[in-house]
Structures are given as C-alpha cells and as structure tokens.
Amino acid sequence: MDLGIAGRKAIVCASSKGLGRACAMALAEAGCEIVVNGRNSDELARTAKAISQSTGAAVREISGDLDDPATREALIAACPEADILVNNNGGPPFKAFAAITREDILKGVQSNMLTPIALVQALLPGMAARKFGRIVNITSGSVRAPIGGLDVSSGARAGLTAFLASAARAHVSDNVTINSIQPGTFDTDRIRSSLERTVAQRGIALATARTEAAARNPARRFGDPAEFGALCAFLASARAGFITGQNILIDGGAFPGAF
Template sequence: MDLGIAGRKAIVCASSKGLGRACARALAEAGCAIVLNGRDPEALARTGRELREATGVKVGEILGDLDDPATREELIAACPDADILVNNNGGPPFKPFAEITHDDILKGVESNMLTPIALVQALAPGMAERKFGRIVNITSSSVRAPIAGLDVSSGARAGLTAFLASAARLYARHNVTINSIQPGSFATDRQKSGLARTAATRGVSVDQARSESQARIPAGRFGDPAEFGALCAFLASAQGGFITGQNILIDGGAFPGAF
C-alpha cells in the first residue's frame, strides 16, 4: 500500500531505539526524510546509518534530551517545516506510590506532557498553513488501564491526551491530525528491564517472568516493534486524514474492554 507520504519530512522523537526507532524505520520505508533524536550518541548514529543504508532517504540526527529546551529548538531548526511529528519520550521509572515525590511528578509531567505539547505548539501552525500535518503521540496502555508503579507516567500521559483533544478538532479542518498510540507490552529494551526487575522481585528467572507475562496477553506474545511502526506510518499517511483525536490501543488484546 502506497501511504502517499514519499518526500514528506518527519521528526521522530526518542527514535534511536525501541518504538521510536520502529516508527522512524516505517516512515523512512514510506519515503519520508527523517530527523532522529536520542540521548545515546552511539545508538543514534547506528540508527541513522542503518536507516540511510536500508532506505536511501535523508536522515538527520539531533543528540540530546528532549526535556532541554535547547534540544527542542535544535530539533525544530533541523526541520522547521516538518509534515509529520512523532512525539515520544522516556517514561518515569517504576516507583511504588508511597515513594513518589513532588519532584518525581514534576519531572514526569515535564517529560511526558509539557515537552510534547511544546513541540505540537511549535509545529502545528506551520502544518496548518501548508494544509498537511500528522502528529502521533506515543503514550501507553496505562493511560487506559493504569499500572501500579507507573502512576507518574499514567498521569502525565493522560494529561497530554486530554490537553490535545480539543487541538485535534481545531486543526482537523486544515488536514492536520493529532492522534495517540497506546502501546501494551512490546519486545523493547524497556520491556526487558521491566522483566528483569519483576524476576528479581519475585525470585524467579527472567525466562519464567517473560513466559508468565506473555501468557496474560491473549495474543500469547509481546508485540513486535515493527507492528507498532506500521500503525504509526498509517496514521501519518495521506489515507489517515479522517482519523483524528483518537487513542489507539495496540496491546494484543490485553485490555479487557469492549470499547
């Protein structure tokens, strides 16, 4: 399927690995020029090199933490006329509710709510003027079904979702869409670290923790990041112009709801 976005320009945040990288790869395969971002210089350079070799598209790399306004300014300067923005950022670490501090909450809100909002505010008006824009926010299935220990992440990402709900309707008439994808359990480094923590806490092997976690998912497995990237690319496509203000769950059926 031709997604109709060859030659478009995309900024993909936190894209040196994991789900962000998968989104960058899918968009590059669709013919988009990509601006990558990450905090690990080796991982960022490796992803940039791999995308260029695999797809032949133009790939830029902006090193830095998105919570730093200077990094965001550099990212925007690298692609001020972006057609596609994929908002992604590292989530707060697992922490029991009783141990969460005021500073933890502020940091989580900064990373997972205020930072993506700042990028949307900077880029959406230009998209509207050019009559094409696709904004995809990577949030979490915990927005829909909160997970104990990830309270800060759930709260901040839910705040982002609610905050942008009206903006999605505001920009729709200009062919600019704003949606979020809510990932469940995917085979990423973050998932591996979570399994290691669970195994250590319970005194079981990582393999056992993995098997038990997969068994709780109706699909019987973790998601492949490429599946996530494909969904992101479709939302960014020309054909995705009538989908906006939506929060799309991709979790192998783990959320037990009818709607």
C-alpha cells in the same frame, strides 16, 4: 499500500531505539525524510545509519534530551517545515505510590506532557498553513487502564491526551490530525527492565519471567515494534486524514473492555 507521504519530512522523537526507532524506520520505508533523536549519540548514529542503509532515506541526527529546550530548538531548526511529528519520550521508572515525590511528578509531567506540547505548539501552525500535518503521540496503554507503580506516567500522558483533544478538532479542517497510540507490552528495553525486576523479586530465571509475562497476553506474545511502527506510519499517512483525536490501543487484546 502507498501511504502517500513519499518526500514528506518527519521528526521522530526518542527514536534511537524501541518504539521510536520502529516508527522512524516505517516512515523512512514510506519515503519520508527523517530527523531522529536520542540522548546517546553513538546509539543514535547507529540507528540513523541502519535506517538510511535499509531504506535509502535521508536521515539527520539531533542528539540530546528532549526536556532541554536547546534540544527541541535544534530539532525544529533541523526540520522547520516538518510534515509529521512523532512525539515520544522516556517514561518515569516504576515507583510505589507512597514513594512518589513532588519532584518525581514534576519531572514526569515535564517529559510526558509539557515537552510534547511544546513541540506541537512550535510545529502545528506551519502544518496548518501548508495544509498537511500529522502528529502522533506515543503514550501508553496505562492511560486507558492505569498500572500501579506507573502512576506518574499514566497521569502525565493522560494530561497530554486531554490537552490536545480540542486542538485535534480545531485543525482537522486544515488537514492536520493529532492522534495517540497507546502501546501495551512490546519487546523493547522497557519490558526487559520490567522482567529483570520480576527476576529480582521472585528469584526466577529471566526466560521463565518472559514466558509467564507473554502468556498473560491473549496473543500469547509480546508485540513486535515493527507492528507499532506500521500503525504509526498509517496514522501519519495521507490516507488517514479523517482520523483525529483518537487514542488507539495496540496491546494484543490485553485491555478487556469492548470500547
């Protein structure tokens, strides 16, 4: 399917690896010019080179922490007329509820709510004026079904989801959509760190922990980041202009509800 976004400009946050990288690759394959971002400049450069070589797309790198206003300003300066914004940022680490501090909460809210809101507020007016915009927020399946130990992440990402709900309805008539994707268990560094925690707690082999975790999913596997990227690219496409304010779960059927 031609997604109708060849030549469009996209900012993909936290895209040096994992789901963000998959989104950047999928958008580049659709013909977009890409601005990628990450905190590790060497890793970011490798990602930008890989995307460019694989797709022929123009790729620009902006290194830095998204929670730093200077990094956000650099992103916007690199692509002031962005047509597509993919909001992504690192999530708070696993932590028992009783151990969560006020500082933990404030940091999580900054990273997973305030930072993406700041980017939306900066770029949405231009999208509306140009009559095309696609904003995709990468949140988490834990927004829909909270997971113990990820309380800060669940709360902050749920806040982002609710905060942008009215803006999604207000700007769809400008051909600007705002949606979120809620990933379940994907084969990324984040799941690997979770598996390593299981290994340490139970004293089992990493391969065993991985097999057991995959078997708990109805699909009997982890998600492929490329599958996530493909969904992101569709939501960012010209074909998805009637989809807005939606929170799309992609988890292999792990969430047991019908709605």
